[in-house]
Amino acid sequence: MENKKRITKLLLILLVVCLVIAVLGYFFYTFLHTNDRGIAEGKFAGKLFASEDVNIILEFSDDVSSAQLRLNGATGTVQQLNITYEENLFTGTTETETYYFLVLGENSLYSSTGNYLYTAQYSK
Amino acid sequence: MKFKRHIKKNYKHYICNALLLAFVALSLTVFLNASGRILEAGRDFGLSAAGLHCFFFNIDGPNVTVNNVSDVDLISIGFLAENSEVMKIRLQLYGKMLITGESFSVYGDWLLSKLSIVSYIITFGAPVVLLIFLLGKFLPKKVNNDYNKDTKAVTALKWLIDHSYRPVKKWMQSFIAFVKAHNIYFILWVTVWVYNFNLITIFIEFVAYYLYFIYSSDFLHIYIQLYKLLLDLSVPIQTIPPLLWAIIALVIFDLWRKHVAKKKCEDAEEKDEDFVRDMPLVIMANGTMGCEKTTFITHVALTKQKTYRDDALKIMFETDLKFPCFPWINLERCLKKANRRHITFNLATYREFCELLAFGYSEASASLQRCILRHLRRRYGYKYDNFYFDYDVEKYGLYYDDKLTQINIFEAMKTYAQAYYVYATPCSLIVSNYGIRSDELIDDVGNLPKRDNDFLERDSTKIKQQSQYSHILDQDALRPGKKVDPNGIYKDSVDIGVIAITEIGKERGNMVTNRGNKTDSEEANPSNDFFDIDLKLDRHRSTIDYKPFTCSLTDDQRPESWGADARDTAECFGLSKSSGYKLPSVLFVLDELLFRVGWKPFSEFYEDDRYYKGNNGLCRFIVKGLYNVIYQHYIKLFNRYSISKITFKVRNGALDGEEKKQSYYLTKKKIHSDRFATDALAGYYENKFRSSKNGLQDIPTYNCTRATLEELRQQHSYLIQKLDKAFLNAAEGGIEENEIKSAEGSKRKKG
Structure with missing residues (x-):
């Protein structure tokens, strides 16, 4: 017992x-698996580019109200993406800068520099 | 032939060298990046050191590189992002994803996919187990009496084991012994793998960041250091195969849980030490037979012994701090020498030595001083020309004031010497009327001996070499009045120590049982030996620096069995409840479960199999072998780490006043490692039964449930004797009366 x-x-x-x-x-x-699933399933509120290296060209409009984004093959590393301004907003020259960003919806993009987060529209 | 002999003799060296070469080859191929990382770490270290140097001399330093991510191509394992900003975003995402239905379902899918392996095993294994069970249960069992013969299957299996497992095991053991004997190979292997797995790099990088941090106080880049650490660790994490990781994880888990279990035992021991420190000098454990009274006092005795050693060392250190420049080592060496020559052997002789020094110092006459020094030299081996072991009295002073009282160096020496006696005496401090084994280890390299009182760490195979047994208690030593043997040589030998007396009530008796004893009797008895007075004056013979170093631990079934006068000095511990020995459940749940669940089917099978078969069948061989592995594993864990908590009610010896509940912990490894015999008085019974001509099987049995008069009389019972007197004698008397009456009747008729 x-x-x-x-x-x-x-x-x-x-x-x-x-x-x-x-x-x-x-x-x-x-x-x-935060990253993998964000990409693989695309169903979450947040998605993060992570599982593949991508080179993105971000084209801002003159008034910075919108931007065009082009995925351009594999050059960056995970979450650290080389974003090339084809035209500098103020000087008109081409510069390269490093941004970190997070895709939140089908067409919206969160980009982070320092503590600042802002949104941009993109299309593939 | 010579070559073959050479190979045979040295082939293990060749194996070790081949392994070393293989490891180095891996370094040059698979782990080539390790060299790049070491170079980078060296650069980081150099620049950080240069930066620190420049900082001290206030000049512009170089740009340190310790905060740069490595250029060497290492694969990140994805725990951390390269940049803290990205990590921040990732954590935000993690927070959002954590409580979502999607996350639950994905995790659930993954978990089920992994559990499917278990389900395969169950679905495959269950019918097999069921089949074996049914076959075992319903197949007709053949009886055989082929005593201890192996069946063909067992013979084949044994042959297979003898030619595969055993030689491999034997060779591995010999190889491990060889590597231990030639540990240079092991050191080289470890060095190569430490290099391959970037562990050297990690160490250098740590030092580099530490040097950088000294002058920068840069907390911000700690994240990048973590990232780099993980990047370096990604090499072993990704290189070691999952199966090996699983084995490593199991080994680490096993070590961790054993460490935790040992910590629990140590915590229990610490609680016990607090308990015995607060205990009065005399205690009496009471309770029914088998409630672990003697176990309790034995455990307390061992714990008390440890606290005495610890307390003595503390007194020594405190005395040392009062005169920090006194050469205490000289005093210790002198005492050790005197003890070896049996000049000092109890507290009084230690005090005598120190008092002689004090007397010599205080004596004004130089010739008398010389005389005393000569005596000290001859008797104690004292080799100094002054009375204070070459202590610089002029420089450091003779007195110490602790704001309570002022003591001189000779009083301090007296205290130190007595405490040294308690601490360093190599024998057991326990004096008892039953044998108690203790295994305190003492390590002496010629200076202050070091004691190891950790009973939980003892190797059970070395019990014989490490044992000290308790001293035989000559009870005359506790009798200031009449003694059983007035000429006994040990009658004045007990000044300090833990005195353990089992069955004290039977030894000393109480007022009722001692009623016949007379105080003026020629022979010693409990009424004239003044044992009780000695008990009350315990501390007067054993105090060092206001702390008594003796106590009396006793037990008996009832407190009233011991005379009230002596018992009044004690606290009575009424033992009632024991939790039983238990392992920390969570840590060993699977081990215990396998042991317990397996016991019933195993014992049922084994009993049945032994009943029908005299030979050794395959089924028995396998079942017994498998369960034996579980049994051995569990029992060893259980004996090593289980603890029992006993709860008792404490009353004062007068048995009035409030009862309070207290508890005490018994660690199995400490108390059941052949510490004492629960049948301490078995010697008497041994002689009785060896000389007997009959055993249990020879005693006649009743023929039915209602005994005959003859059977009842064989009991030699007082009750039956009374019944015999009451019924049968009366019946015999009744016959006689009838006869008398009938005779009288016949006389009347005749008349």
């Missing part, structure tokens, strides 16, 4: 341990 009670208790403990591991595993798995 004593043995049966102990086995039942051990089984319960094992169940709780498994549940805890499963919950922790969920947090870890979701963290590890």
